[in-house]
Amino acid sequence: MEFLRPATWDEALVAMAEHPGALPVSGGTDVMVELNFDLRRPSAILDLNRIGELTEWSTDGSSVRLGAAVPYARIIDELPVPLPGLALAARTVGSPQIRNRGGVGGNLGAASPAGDAHPALLAAGRGVRVEAHSVRGVRLIPIDEFYLGVKRHCLAPDELIRAVRIPVADGPQQFSKVGTRNAMVIAVCAFALALHPADRTVGTGLGSAAPTPRRADLAEAYLADALAWESGDPPADEVVRRFGELVAAAADPIDDVRGTAAYRRHALAVLARRTLAWCWNDYREQLGRTA
Template sequence: MDFLRPTTLAEALEAKAATPEAVPIAGGTDVMVELNFDLRRPDALLDLGGVTELAEWDLDDDMVRLGAGVPYNRIITELGAKLPGLAMASRTVGSPQIRNRGTVGGNLGAASPAGDAHPPLLACAAEIEVASTRGTRRIPTSQFFVGPKKSVLEPDELIVATRIPVASGPQQFAKVGTRNAMVIAVCSFGLALNAGKRSVGTGIGSAGPTPLRAPEAEAFAETEIDGLWDTREPLPDSMMRRFGELVGEAANPIDDVRGTAAYRRHALSVLARRTLAWAWADYRTGSWST
């Protein structure tokens, strides 16, 4: 097995172009598990740990450009106020050691339907920035996943960053599992209220062949909430319950060892209803902005 270790992004892109079969590795929290259990034996590994450009984040017109190598722990400590939904999801990833190594870029690269970072990225309409020696392109998160552990990445491309809007309203994330962290989600849900655009974003994880949104639930919530953004009146229970039902209907789960399809749909309905209630309570009190 060849081990490629570039020190700059340009070198990394050149290495990937020359050896498209090389498997990128940063934190190694997914790749090393597969190697240790002999589930994967690539011809080459492309170590991105020394590429400092990938381990940085910056602000660009109310948009966070999150480098693919920024670990979850830094998202929690440095970006909790700007990206609250992603920070919530990051807190449920693995153990402290995993959060110090694992990255959103790696989560996206694995393209698992159960990836914890995916629902909040979908909910806030983030874009994935990928690059090769041919150039750079941005892909909406909703178009990035094409199947279980499959994405639209070309063989010579690397994920270099995720562009995420700074929160302009409350965000929430919740998941069901045997415990809160260090567990693959039975199902998960991300929610983002955009007070400026008066929109509602959703993201569903571990309940379909890919992470997905619930567009009918979003449209329903936006219609029902439309007259309440200014008055900040409580949301009717019937409205929140219907929102949950629509989220459950948007899922496309299977039966497996972690749960049945029926249970996942029910659990998502509950998660959606609860997260909407929590987010709206934060919006009414203004606590989300502090």
């Protein structure tokens, strides 16, 4: 096994082109577990830790360009206002040690259906783009096109994730997940919800509930039409119930050691109803209608 340690981003792209089977490592919170348990034996390891620009983020006011290796701990501390859903999801990731090392780029690269960042990225809007670089150029991949299957993504063998471009939140966002305990746990299922008052749309993201992270498209369209955006009046009980049903129906879960498919669907309906209540309360506060 070769160990490659480029000092610059350009060197990393050249190394990836010359070793297309190389396994990129930054935080290493997923990769090192697989290596330690002999679940993967790549031909080469590409260590990206010397490339400081991967741990930087910037914003132009309308979107955040989040470096692939910005640690979850910094997302929590520095980006709870522009990226509230992702910051909430980051709080549920592993332990403090994991949050200090892991980042969204690694979550995307692993492409696990249970990755905590995925639902929040999907809910954040259809403008989310994964910035994939190679010696051939740059691709901006829509988040909906990134996931192909269980732990499968659309990156070419010579591509590396440089950053993720995420629209700044224009309304409330929430994230919630169910686990077999309260911390340091892989999600049994997870759900993210974002309200987008600017265009009166809704964003959703389901995790650990299908072969890939996915949206609940019918639930999004239904809720966007049913909400009283102008008055801020609370949604009727029937609307809340139906939204939960549509979210559950969008899932395609399996039975495994963490939970049954039936339980996952039930839990998703509950998470959908709860996050809707939280988001709408926040929205009413923004409108000044708290009574």
